[in-house]
Amino acid sequence: MPRTRVHNLNISLDGYAAGEYVTLDAPIGDAGRLFAGFDGRFIHGIDKADAPVTLDRVLTSTWAQGIGAEIMGRRKFGPQTGDWPDDGWRGWWGDEPPFLTPVFVMTHHPRPPIEFANGTSFHFVGGAPREVLGLAQEAAGDLDVRLGGGPSTIRQFLDADLVDVMHLVIKPVTLGRGVSLWEGLSGVEDRFTVETIASPSGLTHQLWNRNVPA
C-alpha cells in the first residue's frame, strides 16, 4: 500500500518550519537558522559524498527511497503570488532539480507543466489535498508520495489525515515567528506513534507513523 511521507522537515523549538518574507533572494524567508548545517548531498543516499556516515545523514538519506512523486506548495516552487508572470521561472533548482520524479505544485493559478531532462517535471494543479494526492499517487504507481512542504502544505494534509509517515528534525533554535507546522492541529499526535531520537549532533529527530485503525 503506497504511503504519503514527509522527510527532513526542519522545525524550531517553537514549532516554526519556515520563515516569513520569502523573496527571490531569500527562498526560506527569514528562517535561515532552520536550515543552517543541512547537508543536502545525502538525500539520494549516504554514499553520495565522501564524508562520515552520521545519524543525521542516514536519516536524510531516506528522502528519495521508494518515492515516485512529490507534492509541494506553490511557495516552495517560487516566490511569485497571483497569476504567473512571464518571467521564465523554472524553480529554485537550476537545470538539475533533485526530485527526479513528477512534482505536483499546488496552486489556484494553472500553467503548463515544465519538464527537465533528469526526470523531474512540475505540474501545476488546484484542488483539495485529497484530490492532489490522487493525482500524485497515480503518477507514482506502486511507489510512495513525498510531501515536500512547505509547512502550510503539510499542515493541510495532516488536517485531512493523509500523512502516513513524517520525519521531523527539531533544531535547537527559537524563531519567535514564521510559518507554524502545528497551528490549528492541537492533538494531532494522538493519531500517530512517535519515536524520538537524540542525535549526537544536537538535533532531535522524530519519526511519526500514523496509527493503523483497529
Next chain:
Amino acid sequence: MPRTRVHNLNISLDGYAAGEYVTLDAPIGDAGRLFAGFDGRFIHGIDKADAPVTLDRVLTSTWAQGIGAEIMGRRKFGPQTGDWPDDGWRGWWGDEPPFLTPVFVMTHHPRPPIEFANGTSFHFVGGAPREVLGLAQEAAGDLDVRLGGGPSTIRQFLDADLVDVMHLVIKPVTLGRGVSLWEGLSGVEDRFTVETIASPSGLTHQLWNRNVPA
C-alpha cells in the same frame, strides 16, 4: 573515493557477533538471540514493506546504498569446511540472494563462480584482505564495497585498517561465548570517530567512521 563499509553488524554486550557450531540447520550457530527481531525486509529501503518507519529500519536501509560488491567469509556462504563437496550448495539464500552484486567469498579452496539471474554472483578467492578488497573494488567500480562478515572476516579487515565505515547494532543480550569481533583489536577505537545512538527499541547503534589522516 569508494569506501569499505560494514552494515547491520549485530553484536552482544560481551562483544560476540556470531555463534559457534555453525551447521546446515544453524547458519549463525548458537547465537540466535543476536538476530532475533532483525527485520531484513528493509535492507534495500524503508519503502520495501508496509510497516512503520523506525530508527532501526532507517539504519538497516543503508545496507545497499551505493554498494557495488560484497566481501564475505566462507562461513557466511555455507557450513562446509575444507575442500568443497559436490553437494550443489549455492549459499543459504535460495534462488534470490539479496546481494544483487558480485560477492567475493574468502576461501583457501578455489571453485568456479556461481551466478544468479538477479545480478548476484559468488566468486571464491584466496589472498590477504588487501588483495581481496582490490578485486572487490575493481568489480564495484565507483561504488562502495560492503564487508558482509562474519566477525572473523571483519576483524581481519579492521586489523589491516581497511574499514572506512562500520555500523554496529549492540543488542542487550549476553552470550558468554561465540566469535568475538574485538579479539586482538584492543585500541582499534582510536582510529575511528564513533557516534552512539540509543534507539527507542532498546538497541544501541554505533556509527564508526575512520579518522582521515591529518
